[in-house]
Structures are given as structure tokens and as C-alpha cells.
Amino acid sequence: xxxxVVLLIxxxxxxxxxxxxxxxxxxxNTIISYWDEQRKGTNHFNQIPSxxxxxxxxxxxxxxxxxxxEKWDGEQRDFxxxxxxxYQGIVKGDFQKLLYFLDYANxxxxxxxxxPISLPGDRWIQSNNDQKDGCLWLNWDYRQQAVNYWKDLxxxxxxxxxxxxxxLVNEPHPESYYKKHDFWKKDLTDWYQTVKGSPGDLNLxxxxxxxxxxxxxxxxxxxxxxxxxxxxxxxxxxxxxEDDKIIYSFHMxxxxxxxxxxxxxxxxxxxxxxxxDGLEEPFELSKDGLTNFLKPINEWTTKNKIPANRIWxxxxxxxxxxxxxxxxxxxxxxxxxxxxxxWSFYSYREDDDWEAxxxxxxxxxxxxxxxxxxxxxxxxxxxxxxxxxxTDSFWEIFQGEFK
Numbered sequence: 001x002x003x004x005v006v007l008l009i010x011x012x013x014x015x016x017x018x019x020x021x022x023x024x025x026x027x028x029n030t031i032i033s034y035w036d037e038q039r040k041g042t043n044h045f046n047q048i049p050s051x052x053x054x055x056x057x058x059x060x061x062x063x064x065x066x067x068x069x070e071k072w073d074g075e076q077r078d079f080x081x082x083x084x085x086x087y088q089g090i091v092k093g094d095f096q097k098l099l100y101f102l103d104y105a106n107x108x109x110x111x112x113x114x115x116p117i118s119l120p121g122d123r124w125i126q127s128n129n130d131q132k133d134g135c136l137w138l139n140w141d142y143r144q145q146a147v148n149y150w151k152d153l154x155x156x157x158x159x160x161x162x163x164x165x166x167x168l169v170n171e172p173h174p175e176s177y178y179k180k181h182d183f184w185k186k187d188l189t190d191w192y193q194t195v196k197g198s199p200g201d202l203n204l205x206x207x208x209x210x211x212x213x214x215x216x217x218x219x220x221x222x223x224x225x226x227x228x229x230x231x232x233x234x235x236x237x238x239x240x241x242e243d244d245k246i247i248y249s250f251h252m253x254x255x256x257x258x259x260x261x262x263x264x265x266x267x268x269x270x271x272x273x274x275x276x277d278g279l280e281e282p283f284e285l286s287k288d289g290l291t292n293f294l295k296p297i298n299e300w301t302t303k304n305k306i307p308a309n310r311i312w313x314x315x316x317x318x319x320x321x322x323x324x325x326x327x328x329x330x331x332x333x334x335x336x337x338x339x340x341x342x343w344s345f346y347s348y349r350e351d352d353d354w355e356a357x358x359x360x361x362x363x364x365x366x367x368x369x370x371x372x373x374x375x376x377x378x379x380x381x382x383x384x385x386x387x388x389x390x391t392d393s394f395w396e397i398f399q400g401e402f403k
Contacts, residue, residue: 038309086120
């Protein structure tokens with residue numbers, strides 16, 4: 001990658017071009033039409049944004065990326081936000097860095113959904129000394145800061161030709177701050193009545209942030225995730241908005257005890273079954289079992305007359321080393337495709353010392369040079385060296401979908 005200082009020199013020129021593109025894009029009034037046909041893509045949670053990553057995605061024919069930027073080095077504590085404890089405005093240098101890579105994605109015809117995992121009063125736990133930050137869901141002052149942040153961000157990104165959506169926040173979980181921790185107990189509708197109208201009201205949060213964005217951008221599709229870390233079951237209390245440019249999203253990492261190696265401990269394989277605390281019967285690890293788990297989505301769309309092309313599986317995946325991981329992933333993709341839902345898997349070539357969901361690496365242990373490159377923060381420069389060593393990759397499960 002070119003030195004970032006050199007890259008940023010290009011911004012004044014690119015900004016002028018962006019202004020022209022923004023006017024053209026807005027006038028066509030067709031951004032939401034991007035979502036009319038099924039979209040398949042990936043997540044970018046990398047620490048270091050690089051041209052090499054986007055080049056590799058382009059080569060793999062990945063045309064759609066859910067982009068998270070909180071791990072990027074910023075001028076202040078929190079990238080773009082400045083300080084999630086006291087938001088005062090967009091950090092200009094950070095924004096220019098984001099803009100550069102949005103422009104680069106656009107040059108490659110890769111579309112992007114902007115996805116914060118931190119908001120004012122809701123700093124991402126991994127950026128907060130592994131401590132939860134629930135101020136946004138407990139204090140109205142932070143709600144106003146979050147409104148201001150999204151309004152500022154949307155006004156600056158308005159009309160960028162690479163962007164096809166704003167994902168309001170990654171995996172909202174106000175439930176965890178209001179004594180709702182039981183994932184499997186289906187009582188979310190009743191629970192919601194106890195927080196309705198409070199800062200912990202996710203539906204109210206959605207309406208307020210959408211209203212703020214719409215005050216500066218009437219056309220950009222907006223993605224709303226369900227509560228309790230974007231579980232399908234939280235669709236039970238999710239309220240659709242009176243806005244025809246909304247995409248509704250959930251994540252799929254269930255059963256979590258199966259997909260997580262440290263919890264699975266080689267006890268469970270796919271297909272099979274797994275006991276779940278709170279369920280009378282074991283969870284059936286099969287396509288039928290997964291289909292049944294996702295029924296709340298179908299029930300919700302039918303009830304609210306939401307078309308399938310307004311549903312997006314924002315994240316899904318499992319540890320690549322698990323027995324039957326390939327079949328689990330293939331069955332999930334099959335279910336998503338049969339429902340005509342958009343999807344973006346987790347994750348493509350992540351550079352965060354965590355390779356559990358890098359499916360190009362297959363089931364084998366990574367070569368020792370992988371860790372050397374990670375430590376040196378040069379992983380993006382050595383993709384070919386790493387992936388050409390793999391002999392048991394099951395990347396074709398995904399590669400076959402990107403046509």
C-alpha cells in the first residue's frame with residue numbers, strides 16, 4: 001500500500017470529483033434499487049485498511065462489503081468519533097482516510113455498507129478495556145450525541161457512489177442493560193414493554209436515528225438490526241418503519257456453543273444435535289434445524305408484508321476447524337438463497353490475529369509466517385504467500401456464490 005501520507009494528498013482532488021458524483025447519484029433516485037436483487041458479500045473488520053485487501057476482494061469477485069472502521073488508527077481515541085464519551089464532531093483526518101478507501105472501492109466497483117460498531121455512549125467493548133459501555137441505552141444525553149453523529153456522518157457521505165447503505169449500529173443489545181440476558185427464552189415481546197419509551201427502547205432509537213439521517217439524506221438505504229446482538233428471535237419486537245428505503249438485518253452464529261471452538265471442545269459436529277440450556281429438546285444440527293431457528297424472520301416478514309429483498313444476513317460464520325463446518329456453512333447459504341435474503345459472511349482475510357473464520361485457510365493450522373506477518377502488521381502485503389500454502393481450503397463454498 002502507498003504510504004498513507006501520500007494517499008491523503010489526493011483528497012482535495014477526489015473531494016471535488018465526489019461532489020460531482022454525489023449530485024449525479026442523488027438525482028437518479030435509485031440507490032434502493034441496488035437491493036432489489038439478492039446481494040452476496042463479506043465483512044471487513046480489519047485493523048489496517050489497504051488497497052491490497054480491496055484488490056484481493058475484486059479478484060475473488062466480491063462486489064459488496066460491510067465495512068467497519070473502528071479498528072483503524074485515528075487522530076484521537078475513537079476513529080472518526082473522536083471520543084465516544086463526549087462526541088464533539090467528525091474528526092476530519094479520520095474522515096479523509098475513510099473517504100480514500102471508499103473512493104478506491106468505487107474504482108473497483110465494490111459497493112459498501114457503512115457500519116459503526118461504536119456510537120457515542122456505546123464504545124465497542126474491545127476498544128473499552130473489555131468493559132461494556134451501556135450509556136447510550138441508559139442516558140438520553142448520549143442519544144442526542146448519537147443523533148448528531150449520524151447526522152454529521154450522513155451529511156458528509158451523502159451521495160458517495162460506493163455506498164449503498166448505512167447500518168445504524170452493529171449488534172445492538174440494550175436488553176443486556178435491562179436485566180434481559182436469557183437468549184433462548186422467548187419472552188422478548190413482554191420484556192420490551194418494560195423499556196418502551198426509555199433510552200433502552202431500540203425501536204425508538206431506530207426512529208430517531210433514521211429521522212436524523214433523513215434530514216440530510218432522503219435516498220440512502222438504512223439498515224436496522226434486531227436486538228439482543230441481532231438475533232433472529234428479537235424480530236419479535238422489532239417494529240418496521242414507514243420508510244420504503246429500510247433493510248432489516250440479523251446475524252447468524254447459532255448454536256453458539258457449536259460454532260465456537262472454545263465452547264464446542266470437539267464435542268459436537270454437523271450434522272448432529274446439541275443440548276441447549278433453556279430448551280427442552282436438543283437443538284437439531286441440520287438444515288431443518290437451522291431453517292426452524294430462522295422461522296421468526298419469515299413470520300415477521302409475512303406479518304408486516306416486508307419483501308424478502310429487504311432482509312439481510314449481515315454476518316454469519318463458524319470456526320473453520322469444527323467437524324462439519326463446511327456443511328454448516330453450505331446449508332446456511334442454501335437457506336439464505338432459498339429465501340432470497342442478502343448475505344455477507346464473516347470474514348474475508350481479517351488481519352486481527354484471529355483466523356478462526358478465514359475459510360480460505362481450510363482446517364489446517366496456519367504456517368508460522370502468518371503470525372509473523374500479523375505481528376509486523378504486514379499481512380495485507382503477503383496474501384499470496386499465506387494462501388498459496390493451503391492444501392485443504394473449502395473457500396469454494398463461498399467462491400461459487402460470487403459469480
